[in-house]
Amino acid sequence: MTIVSNKGVILKAIPKRTPKADEHFGLVHRTIDIKNLNLEKNELVLRNLYLSLDPYIRFTLKEPEPVQTDQTVPLKQSVPIGQVISGFGVSEVVKTNNLNYEVGDLVHAPVGWEEYSHIKSSIVPAITLIEKESLKEVPLNYYASLLKFGGLTSYASLIAIGKPKKGETIYISAAAGFTGQMVGQIAKIKGLKVVGSTGSDEKVDFLLNELKFDAAFNYKKNDLNTALSKYCPNGIDIYYDNVGGETLEVAIDHCNQFARIISCGMISQYNITNPKEKYGIKNLENIFIKSICMQGFLVIEYIGTEIEKDFEKEFFEWIKNGKIIYKENVHVGIENTAKGFVDLFNGNNIAYTLGALDYDMIKSVTINPHQIQFPYIAVIKHPPKI
Amino acid sequence: MTIVSNKGVILKAIPKRTPKADEHFGLVHRTIDIKNLNLEKNELVLRNLYLSLDPYIRFTLKEPEPVQTDQTVPLKQSVPIGQVISGFGVSEVVKTNNLNYEVGDLVHAPVGWEEYSHIKSSIVPAITLIEKESLKEVPLNYYASLLKFGGLTSYASLIAIGKPKKGETIYISAAAGFTGQMVGQIAKIKGLKVVGSTGSDEKVDFLLNELKFDAAFNYKKNDLNTALSKYCPNGIDIYYDNVGGETLEVAIDHCNQFARIISCGMISQYNITNPKEKYGIKNLENIFIKSICMQGFLVIEYIGTEIEKDFEKEFFEWIKNGKIIYKENVHVGIENTAKGFVDLFNGNNIAYTLGALDYDMIKSVTINPHQIQFPYIAVIKHPPKI
Numbered sequence A, B: 001m002t003i004v005s006n007k008g009v010i011l012k013a014i015p016k017r018t019p020k021a022d023e024h025f026g027l028v029h030r031t032i033d034i035k036n037l038n039l040e041k042n043e044l045v046l047r048n049l050y051l052s053l054d055p056y057i058r059f060t061l062k063e064p065e066p067v068q069t070d071q072t073v074p075l076k077q078s079v080p081i082g083q084v085i086s087g088f089g090v091s092e093v094v095k096t097n098n099l100n101y102e103v104g105d106l107v108h109a110p111v112g113w114e115e116y117s118h119i120k121s122s123i124v125p126a127i128t129l130i131e132k133e134s135l136k137e138v139p140l141n142y143y144a145s146l147l148k149f150g151g152l153t154s155y156a157s158l159i160a161i162g163k164p165k166k167g168e169t170i171y172i173s174a175a176a177g178f179t180g181q182m183v184g185q186i187a188k189i190k191g192l193k194v195v196g197s198t199g200s201d202e203k204v205d206f207l208l209n210e211l212k213f214d215a216a217f218n219y220k221k222n223d224l225n226t227a228l229s230k231y232c233p234n235g236i237d238i239y240y241d242n243v244g245g246e247t248l249e250v251a252i253d254h255c256n257q258f259a260r261i262i263s264c265g266m267i268s269q270y271n272i273t274n275p276k277e278k279y280g281i282k283n284l285e286n287i288f289i290k291s292i293c294m295q296g297f298l299v300i301e302y303i304g305t306e307i308e309k310d311f312e313k314e315f316f317e318w319i320k321n322g323k324i325i326y327k328e329n330v331h332v333g334i335e336n337t338a339k340g341f342v343d344l345f346n347g348n349n350i351a352y353t354l355g356a357l358d359y360d361m362i363k364s365v366t367i368n369p370h371q372i373q374f375p376y377i378a379v380i381k382h383p384p385k386i
Helices: A055-060 A132-135 A147-161 A177-189 A201-210 A224-231 A245-254 A284-289 A306-320 A333-344 A359-366 B053-059 B132-136 B149-160 B178-189 B202-210 B226-229 B245-254 B285-289 B307-320 B335-345 B359-365
Strands: A003-004 A008-011 A025-028 A032-034 A043-050 A086-096 A107-112 A114-118 A169-172 A191-200 A215-218 A236-241 A255-263 A293-296 A326-330 A352-356 A376-381 B004-005 B008-011 B025-028 B030-035 B046-054 B088-096 B104-111 B116-119 B169-172 B193-198 B215-218 B236-241 B255-263 B293-296 B326-332 B352-356 B378-380
Touching: A008 A333, A025 A333, A025 B307, A032 B202, A043 A107, A055 A086, A055 A333, A055 B359, A107 A114, A107 A169, A147 A177, A147 A306, A169 A177, A177 A191, A177 A236, A177 A306, A177 A326, A191 A201, A201 A215, A215 A224, A224 A245, A236 A245, A245 A255, A245 A284, A245 B236, A255 B378, A284 B293, A293 B285, A293 B359, A326 A333, B025 B335, B046 B104, B046 B193, B053 B088, B149 B178, B149 B236, B169 B178, B178 B193, B178 B236, B178 B307, B178 B326, B193 B202, B193 B226, B215 B226, B226 B307, B236 B245, B245 B255, B255 B359, B326 B335, B335 B352
Parallel strands: A169 A191, A169 A236, A191 A215, A236 A255, A255 A293, A326 A352, A326 A376, B169 B193, B169 B236, B193 B215, B236 B255, B255 B293, B326 B352, B326 B378
Antiparallel strands: A003 A032, A008 A025, A043 A086, A043 A114, A043 A352, A086 A107, A293 B293, B004 B030, B008 B025, B046 B088, B046 B116, B046 B352, B088 B104
């Protein structure tokens, strides 16, 4: 292994509305000479195995903004045109000049959408080692997001901002999305009444019959105000907002005194780039009339906190014991990564979306993929012939 | 004293927009037979001395809403037409069937806009005794709001929601209003850079030269976006929102990552009763992009907490030591109460608004009004001939 293919997905054009795989993304054919690559102190070369295709990445596909000295949060940084898209993934260390990592180590890391990533020393602190021992209990791909930022996002925001109390009512929009599914299931475990909305009858059925939500409805077929009156007769104590816009406005009307709104995403507004076309929310007076707390968050806020420790203890057990159902779409091959990402915005996915860069390689490093006992359904897309 | 006048201010019509004294309020001439009034256990009769004329009362002047069983917050209850307006005030106990109160005690209490209030036992827990000893240091009227809910509102919300850190920037809208003045002065004491907006050059001058704000501007003469770029070059860490609407929208654009928005009031929207005419806020995506916390509150949340104890210790000292400047408009006479209230919404007040029900009576119970050392300017309106 010396000079190998290192194809990458670049930003070809800034999407003004919903991104399209062919129009806004390009595949560049590059190579990397791993043997002769000179690594500075602490640097690594990673072979990327799984890429977590997350909606937040949409925000990095925009005109670069003037850098503000006080804003150093990496998730907000835009990707210049022609550059490889950034995200998080699971990777294998293939070359190291870092005493903390050996060749063959498996890590969760911020990487490019590319086959190999040359990790600069400034990025190394964001990398965490995946204990191989744990792979006897869960498959490797769970570390791309479920047991890392994806699961932590749902768990920490619900606990820290939502402050759920047994018997309260939570309403979750885009409830069949990955975060919605996790939040709903955690809320059920915590004793809440869980109500979710989603965009198809198939998904409603999934929420009700597989995830055991107390109520679920198709927002395309139901007036939201009527549905919330019906399914949340005691009002909403926690609104988990993945949607924003008019849904947020109606949910605010149904909020109880001291309600908490967890602002996780506003997918209804992401692809409207003209600020004047965005939906105007007219009932924010309720924030102070009802003493509502509406709060956004970054998952990195919770890294290293007590909440992360609780998450690692509780959530891992729930996953192992089958208390949480998790589905994923696996898009195999770097060529299919952009398509997997844009599929996030078409509303057809019921599962978490993962890019898997090489099916055979994944089989070889996923130590125990066939002895999984708990509910786990991978929907493999674009499978290579095997 | 047996049968005495007990005039009261009633709601005559529900104001659809800005309330008007003659159109929406009426004065009823009633009497009360204190001697022969039969008090149930724990009940009291209070002679009302000062009424705190607060903007929140505007919210009680609306169509009654269906009672929701889970919403028992009294501040939200609407006043039926023909009934006396409710608020808080400073009163003297004139009759008691309650072991905790003696005739002559001075109290802070939820009372009607009337000369005498018959206090039912369910209301008694909301009453607090004013120690007469403290009146050697501060005048009685300070207990109508400044040293009670008014001061606590500013202090507790700034500390609990704003979490101010030395060197941060706070922007306060309606900064020359009572809450704005207090918040700005507390923030200065806590080491923040304080920027305020208000509606006249006279008030700008007051904020800059009397309250020593770091910057202040007249929102009627300045484009808000330009002004915030100029006066908050490092962005806004805390936005203290008294205004809502477009001001909130522009402030959100200037908020830094992890900014806190304290939602104290939305005076720009209060008098728009048609929900469709309210201003639509289009940039709420920033709540989650910038991990902003926007929170409303009720001052009663802080009663009995550590924050209230800190307030009673710190704030009282600041007041006594002249570190906080406080001005008030005193509208004398029950006949002038409604006028004092509606003046809150015309933007001319630079001072806190207080109704004083009888000037002579006030002189007799305000133990030490003439030895006040700290900054204190009462602007007496409608003074009786004395």
